[in-house]
Amino acid sequence: MINYKDSGVDIDKGNRFVENIKKLSKDxxxxxxxxxxxxxxxxxxxxxxxxxxxxxxxxxxxxxxxxxxxxxxxxxxxxxxxxxxxxxxxxxxxxxxxxxxxxxxxxxxxxxxxxxxxxxxxxxxxxxxxxxxxxxxxxxxxxxxxxxxxxxxxxxxxxxxxxLFKGNVKEGDCLIGIASSGFHSNGYSLIRKAFFEIAKYKLDTIVNNKTLGEILLTPTLIYVSTVKLIKQYIKAAAHITGGGFIENIPRCLQGLGCEIDTKTIKTQEEFLLVADIAKLSKEEMYRTFNMGVGFVVVVDEHNKDIVLETLQYNKIISYPIGYVVKEGGVCLK
The missing domain is CATH 3.30.1330.10 (PurM-like, N-terminal domain)
Structure with missing residues (x-):
């Protein structure tokens, strides 16, 4: 089993650097x-x-x-x-x-x-x-x-x-995940280690009717027009980049936590393939990749349905993925 750090990326070091930046820039x-x-x-x-x-x-x-x-x-x-x-x-x-x-x-x-x-x-x-x-x-x-x-x-x-989003996040608010197009632009040090070093795949290896090269170069989705559609209902939002769910969602929850129902997320096959090749734990996957959700919005529970219906009407794949809770951090269900 390997992890993101084994492939050369230390998320904790990055977090420590941010804390040091805060100290060094205080004056x-x-x-x-x-x-x-x-x-x-x-x-x-x-x-x-x-x-x-x-x-x-x-x-x-x-x-x-x-x-x-x-x-x-x-x-x-x-x-x-x-x-x-x-x-x-x-x-x-x-x-x-x-x-x-x-x-x-x-x-x-x-x-x-x-x-x-x-x-x-x-x-x-x-x-x-x-x-x-x-x-x-x-x-x-x-x-x-x-x-x-x-x-x-x-x-x-x-x-x-x-x-600006008001950010008045409270316990019970709903988290809605908006689908990604794949890996987007994060986790590639681990992805390359898994596919090319461990599995010995080539860029022309066929995975789900596409070459691996095509899959890995799928562009990151841009969510500007999507957010405009539902902006009036959004309290806070998170872009799921490096650090995955674990590091990114708490950044918009104002000290609160969340429970994520991972069964509601339609994770693309390529994520599961990396997990299988590298023998990654569920938590490591959700701390490294977007897992099929590139953007998360926090909305009041009573606005959940209209947000989901608006996105569905505009052919934007989205899921209710969890709720805000009192305890900090991300709990994966």
Missing amino acids: LPKEGFISTIGGFSSLFSLKQFGCDSVIASTTDGVGTKLKIAFATNKHDSVGIDLVAMNVNDIITTGIMPTFFLDYIAYSHVEDKVLEDIFKGITEGLKQANCAIAGGETAQMPSMYNEGEYDLAGFCVGIGKKED
């Missing part, structure tokens, strides 16, 4: 910030500048999913991932994304690779109804292997204070 200016470090997105009020608007901002990358893009020589879908990982964090606040900047670093890649990456970025931005404000392309000889690159994104959303 920096804080006026205007209405959020704390550790959220999905920062929130900055422009009240001191005579404006009632709020700025939400976030930054993220694609991670080692890029290794699959290098190996398959397919580079457009990771551009969508780059946008998705940022805009999906922004919308956990209730504010919609306004503009985006990209950073592409490489030693040497073909012009077409850069063009394909940006085609993906523009496709993601269309889905998110978000503008491109600029970016940076950095060529750094000898920094990366030939043909390899790294991506980072930065996104800003601008809205009014009343646009």
Whole structure:
């Protein structure tokens, strides 16, 4: 049996670093910030500048999913991932994304690779109804292997204070999970270890009528339009990224906990295959992957049905996955 740490990713170390950042940055200016470090997105009020608007901002990358893009020589879908990982964090606040900047670093890649990456970025931005404000392309000889690159994104959303989710989460509120398209952009260090090192699969190995390469490059879903459909009912939201259910859902529960009925989640076969190959425990899976749910919203129990009906009407797969409870943390049922 292996875990995410065995594949080179230490979630606990990341959490410790966040705590250290809070200490090291305690003497920096804080006026205007209405959020704390550790959220999905920062929130900055422009009240001191005579404006009632709020700025939400976030930054993220694609991670080692890029290794699959290098190996398959397919580079457009990771551009969508780059946008998705940022805009999906922004919308956990209730504010919609306004503009985006990209950073592409490489030693040497073909012009077409850069063009394909940006085609993906523009496709993601269309889905998110978000503008491109600029970016940076950095060529750094000898920094990366030939043909390899790294991506980072930065996104800003601008809205009014009343646009923010109220966050008045209470015991008994319902958690609704909105389906993912697969692995999205997290857990790829463990995924690659399971498929390529342990199982000895190849990128052209057929899994459920698709090549493994196709499955692993499926773009992260962008939930902007979905959240707009049900925004009036949402109290809080979580983007299920690195850290899975265990690390991400509590970030929006204001100190409360939740019970998750895992039997209600339609987990795609590829997650179960990784679990079988790597002999992962249920808790390790739910701490590493999205398990078929890429975004979670918290709604009042009496709004549960209308939210689910609205999503179903718009052909968006979703499930009632659990409830908010007093005890902190995530209890998997």
